[in-house]
Amino acid sequence: MTALAALLKRDIQIALRVGGGALIGVLFFLIVVVLMPFSVGPDLALLTRLGPAILWLGALLASLLTLDRLFVADQDDGSLDLMTMSRTPLELACAAKALAHWLAAGLPLVIATPVLGLLLNLDPLSTAAVALTLLAGTPALTFTGMIGAALAVTLRRGGLLLAVLVLPLSIPVLIFGVAASQAAITGPSSFGAPFSILCALSLASFVIGPFAAAASLRQGLD
Amino acid sequence: MRLSGRGVRCVRGGREVFSELDFETVSGEALAVIGANGSGKTSLLRLIAGLLVLAGGSIGLEGGKAELTLPEQAHYLGHRDALKPALSVAENLGFWRDYLGGEALDPEPALAAVGLDHAADLPAAYLSAGQRRRLSIARLLALRRPIWLLDEPTNALDSAGQSLFAGLMRDQLARGGLIIAATHAPLGIAARELQIRSDTR
Numbered sequence: 001m002t003a004l005a006a007l008l009k010r011d012i013q014i015a016l017r018v019g020g021g022a023l024i025g026v027l028f029f030l031i032v033v034v035l036m037p038f039s040v041g042p043d044l045a046l047l048t049r050l051g052p053a054i055l056w057l058g059a060l061l062a063s064l065l066t067l068d069r070l071f072v073a074d075q076d077d078g079s080l081d082l083m084t085m086s087r088t089p090l091e092l093a094c095a096a097k098a099l100a101h102w103l104a105a106g107l108p109l110v111i112a113t114p115v116l117g118l119l120l121n122l123d124p125l126s127t128a129a130v131a132l133t134l135l136a137g138t139p140a141l142t143f144t145g146m147i148g149a150a151l152a153v154t155l156r157r158g159g160l161l162l163a164v165l166v167l168p169l170s171i172p173v174l175i176f177g178v179a180a181s182q183a184a185i186t187g188p189s190s191f192g193a194p195f196s197i198l199c200a201l202s203l204a205s206f207v208i209g210p211f212a213a214a215a216s217l218r219q220g221l222d
Numbered sequence: 223m224r225l226s227g228r229g230v231r232c233v234r235g236g237r238e239v240f241s242e243l244d245f246e247t248v249s250g251e252a253l254a255v256i257g258a259n260g261s262g263k264t265s266l267l268r269l270i271a272g273l274l275v276l277a278g279g280s281i282g283l284e285g286g287k288a289e290l291t292l293p294e295q296a297h298y299l300g301h302r303d304a305l306k307p308a309l310s311v312a313e314n315l316g317f318w319r320d321y322l323g324g325e326a327l328d329p330e331p332a333l334a335a336v337g338l339d340h341a342a343d344l345p346a347a348y349l350s351a352g353q354r355r356r357l358s359i360a361r362l363l364a365l366r367r368p369i370w371l372l373d374e375p376t377n378a379l380d381s382a383g384q385s386l387f388a389g390l391m392r393d394q395l396a397r398g399g400l401i402i403a404a405t406h407a408p409l410g411i412a413a414r415e416l417q418i419r420s421d422t423r
Contacts, residue, residue: 003323010317076302078302079306081271081298082304
């Protein structure tokens, strides 16, 4: 347990310090969302209708931005070798790293959502609904993205490859995340059904992600 | 404690690096692995550390802790130093001590032993190559493990650092530890030599 707490603390510390990815993700999210009203035009009704989709796409791209370094950084400096040799199972180490990444890069996106909702002409209730779906859905993005990050280690120089591998995996999360937000804003379907599926996707990714990532890292021993 | 390999075969990238390699070393003994560049010195250490997959033969440890695997009882000091530039010297060392667990000691004496106690709060990004190496060596001291796998351990160390490290290796052997080091330069301690000849067919 000390080992995992130490890993969690270290990854969060690195992310929050100079050169870490935590702030970059939020800034990227901000820029993507701010650009949207300029490209769509000043049609408030249209912005309201597109709002949840824009916020979700922005969050998806922003969380992907820093994910490619999740394991590659540890591979480059040899940390991954020592983690593989350790008695702490690699699966748990992967889970701790993904959790640290979500806390440092995913949670700030959820916190920034209410501010960005203003830019998209979303009323407070709709913004809260989108923030809630992001809170439930972004962990799934991190934990499935982790599989791609582990594959990028094996394949080397896989930064762009990560996007190609991970984005298709995130389609279900995107569908149900946006569906739940839309249901809360415009109706007529219920918020509960897509939101439950979104939570289920997150829970499934907690189980599958660490095992798939660890298996991929072990396969890449070379 | 006895660490031995029988008929060890190593294949990397589809090419055989070495085969039919036998070695054996016991507690209190240092084994210096020597050979030309590319002969497979690092590969042998990584095979022992479980970081490469054996293509043939076997590597075994007798007399260690039964509940732990060979890699879990070994320290691996590689070319890459496993240091995070954003963290301070003490944080880097403290993390590895906590993560690797086991018989953990206080990190400060370990830093003092390698002459880095004055730089404990300095981010690792500002360390020189020799200081980074000293910090990696401090990891071997902050956490007791019987087997040391060292890859060119004296690289980048100044002469004072080399004699300091020779003393630390002597202490490790005196504790009943076991050292396997891949090296070109003399280690500074008495060591049995293991020559790796690559098959240049």
